[in-house]
Amino acid sequence: MPMMNRLGAEFIGTFWLVFGGCGSAVLAAAFPGLGIGFLGVALAFGLTVLTMAFAIGHISGCHLNPAVSVGLVVGKRFPVSDLLPYVVAQVAGAILAGGVLYLIASGKAGFDIAGGFASNGYGSHSPGGYPLTSCFVAEVVLTFMFLIIILGSTDPRAPAGFAPIAIGLGLTLIHLIGIPVTNLSVNPARSTGPALYVGGWAIQQLWLFWVAPIIGAALAGVVYRWVGGDVSSK
Numbered sequence: 001m002p003m004m005n006r007l008g009a010e011f012i013g014t015f016w017l018v019f020g021g022c023g024s025a026v027l028a029a030a031f032p033g034l035g036i037g038f039l040g041v042a043l044a045f046g047l048t049v050l051t052m053a054f055a056i057g058h059i060s061g062c063h064l065n066p067a068v069s070v071g072l073v074v075g076k077r078f079p080v081s082d083l084l085p086y087v088v089a090q091v092a093g094a095i096l097a098g099g100v101l102y103l104i105a106s107g108k109a110g111f112d113i114a115g116g117f118a119s120n121g122y123g124s125h126s127p128g129g130y131p132l133t134s135c136f137v138a139e140v141v142l143t144f145m146f147l148i149i150i151l152g153s154t155d156p157r158a159p160a161g162f163a164p165i166a167i168g169l170g171l172t173l174i175h176l177i178g179i180p181v182t183n184l185s186v187n188p189a190r191s192t193g194p195a196l197y198v199g200g201w202a203i204q205q206l207w208l209f210w211v212a213p214i215i216g217a218a219l220a221g222v223v224y225r226w227v228g229g230d231v232s233s234k
Contacts, residue, residue: 001059001060003082003085005059005060006059006060006061006082006086007060007085007086007088007089008089009056009059009060009062010056010060010062010063010064010086010089010090010093011089011090011092011093011096012052012056012093013052013055013056013060013062013064013093014064014065014089014090014091014092014093014094014097014189014190015093015094015096015097016048016051016052016097017045017048017049017052017064017065017094017097017187017190018093018094018097018098018101018189018190018193018194019097019100019101020044020045020047020048021041021044021045021048021118021190022097022098022101022117022118022190022193022194023044023097023101023104024036024040024041024044024045025041025044025118025183026101026105026117026118027101027104027105028040028041029041038175038176038179038180039176041175041179042172042173042175042176042179043172045171045172045175045184046168046169046170046171046172046173046175047168047172049062049064049164049167049168049171050164050165050167050168050169051168052064053163053164053167053168054164057163057164060086061078062164063078063086063090064090064187064189065090065186065187065188065189065190065213066086066087066090066091066187066188066189066210066213066214067143067147067186067187067188067213067214067216067217068146068147068150068187068217069082069083069086069087069090070083070214070217070218070221071147071150071151071217071218071220071221072150072151072221073221074217074218074220074221074222074225075147075151075220075221075222075224075225076221076225077151077154087189090189091188091189091192091193093189094189094190094192094193095192095193095196096193097193098117098193098194098196098197099197101117101194102117102197105117113197113198114198116183116198116202117194117197117198117202118183118194119183119191119194119195119198119202120182120183120184120185120190120191120194120195120202120205120206120208120209121182121183121201121202121205122134122135122136122182122205122208123135125201125202125205126180126181126182126183127179127180127181127182127183128180128181130180130181130182132208134181135181135182135208135212136208136212138177138178138181138182139178139182139185139186139208139209139212139213139216140212140213140215140216140219141216142174142177142178142184142186142216143186143212143213143214143215143216143217143220144216144217144219144220144223145170145174145220146170146171146174146186146216146217146220147216147217147220147221147224148220148223148224149166149167149170150163150167150170151220151221151224151228152166152224152228153166153167155228157228171186174186182209185209185212185213186213186216187209187213188209188210188213188214191206191209191210192206192209192210195209
């Protein structure tokens with residue numbers, strides 16, 4: 001598949017992930033009397049990945065996440081030469097999604113972006129008030145497990161056709177665990193999109209949501225090659 005097609009797919013897919021997941025948090029989570037809450041937001045993120053995996057998985061692999069791309073590079077499932085273009089496309093899609101979501105959300109009377117706009121944060125900006133150390137550990141471990149799910153379910157030896165379901169449900173479970181801690185990132189692009197519109201503290205804390213997911217993803221790439229063997233050599 002030509003690179004431009006793949007990058008277009010990553011752009012669209014990441015747009016959908018951020019717009020669908022963060023949009024559910026901003027527009028629907030606390031809607032009076034009918035809010036979807038943490039469970040609904042977690043499911044929304046899982047559904048964005050599940051639907052895009054079926055829609056564009058055959059085009060780009062449906063990474064939608066710089067950490068996923070890094071983990072696949074370390075796991076020898078993805079060429080390092082393609083990493084930077086993928087990351088650029090993913091971040092661009094996330095930024096556009098944040099802009100469209102802001103355009104919609106700001107149309108409601110009383111909207112205040114200082115409320116967080118689904119940004120990720122630690123300390124006083126953690127939904128549960130968790131400190132930096134707790135948030136760092138959570139993001140590393142949850143990204144690690146997300147990549148183990150991705151690497152395992154897309155292994156050529158795994159049952160064919162079920163990877164999108166495993167990955168989507170895996171992301172849902174990860175959000176159920178992590179939303180109270182950091183609003184859950186495990187995805188630097190997802191964190192960057194809303195943070196750029198919030199500014200201030202969200203930009204200052206954004207480093208964590210690049211560093212921790214990439215560490216977790218890289219560790220998963222190493223560990224899965226050890227546990228499952230080097231698929232590229234089989």
